[in-house]
Amino acid sequence: MADDRILEQLAQVLESRKGADASSSYVASLYAKGLDSILKKVGEEATETVVAAKNGDPEQLIYETADLWFHTLILLAQQGLGPGQVLAELERRFGLSGLEEKASRGTR
């Protein structure tokens, strides 16, 4: 089972890359290229994720989804946001749907 703190840990690394040397860090090089380049990568990775799903290849789908999540985290960081805010929004929706209560009672 993967450690679900990885998103926050990765977000900390992404934050630390702000102002880092672009020649030694992929993330810093993407920050240096600016928002449009980050958005282009997010779009590409989303397309590659769709293709992986259409190909019916689970391993490729996991790999491409990781690329998509990673580049989305870079986008959030560049915009001064982080995964905590997205997770809080998902948690809020989960609570609104009533599933949270049912899950805690073990009756889905």
Ligand SMILES: N=c1c2ncn([C@@H]3O[C@H](COP(=O)(O)OP(=O)(O)OP(=O)(O)O)[C@@H](O)[C@H]3O)c2ncn1[C@@H]1O[C@H](COP(=O)(O)O)[C@@H](O)[C@H]1O
């Ligand atoms: N998770 C990743 C990660 N996933 C993908 N990539 C890089 O993202 C780039 C683009 O990925 P693609 O799949 O699109 O590869 P590509 O199409 O061949 O590359 P492009 O020509 O499109 O740039 C590649 O150079 C990958 O190495 C990543 N680079 C870094 N990380 C994490 O980010 C941390 C900080 O990285 P640095 O800033 O490089 O130190 C690392 O410790 C890792 O944990």
